Amino acid sequence: MFTGVSLFTTHTTWLGAGVIYALICSLTYLKCRFVIMIFMEIQEAPAGWRVFFELWMIGVTGMIVFLKFAA
């Protein structure tokens, strides 16, 4: 489903670029969160590791968002 929506964003002209950008960033964050929390089972891990992975996800997504506005 996430992948289908991602593909959708590359073939859409009626949505504004800002909306597509926001959609892509949120989908990326959610997909990463799913893999990290469910597949990698970090939600069951000690707190330090949970913090590391949360910061990584937020950091990477934040870089994408911040550098868009810095352009």
Added chain:
Amino acid sequence: MRATGRLPGEEGLWSFIAADMMLFALLFGSFLSQRAAAPSQFAEAQALLVPTFAIINTIFLLTSSLFAALAVQAERGSRPGGTRLYLILTIGLGAAFLAAKLAEYYHEISAGVSPASNTFFMFYFVITGLHFTHVVVGMGILAFVGFRMRGEVPPERRQYLVESGASFWHMVDLLWLVILPIFYLLP
């Protein structure tokens, strides 16, 4: 997924996973900062990529991660036959990813693109090439784990082996989930 209350697999491997994720985060940050400095040049270069390749590869990797997670669950449920099957499926989808990626590289190189073309493609080939290497290593690890499953291994050790291999594989998938938008999708 059944809760375990600990990191799955060998703890030392997680230090490696964390370091690898930091390396890629630095590479992503470098790429994004260069993109911010030359947005039109990067947009022109991005237009030469074919997102369909990337979407297909995302499906391959996400499905393979699912099979890796199912291999772990099968091992915890003491169904070793199921573990080997899921590991084979994971490796098979990894091979499909590599084949699609090579086809994509061939398409791009045939179009006259190379790492020396511009900054975008320098980052593209370095980051996706590094990721490609990780997929190969991940397949090797999973193959080793599958091979070890055939011998006399204590059940607890078997579980750690499968969890370790699967954890590395999930990291490889995770990195691709960031590569997909920053190179192929972002307008």
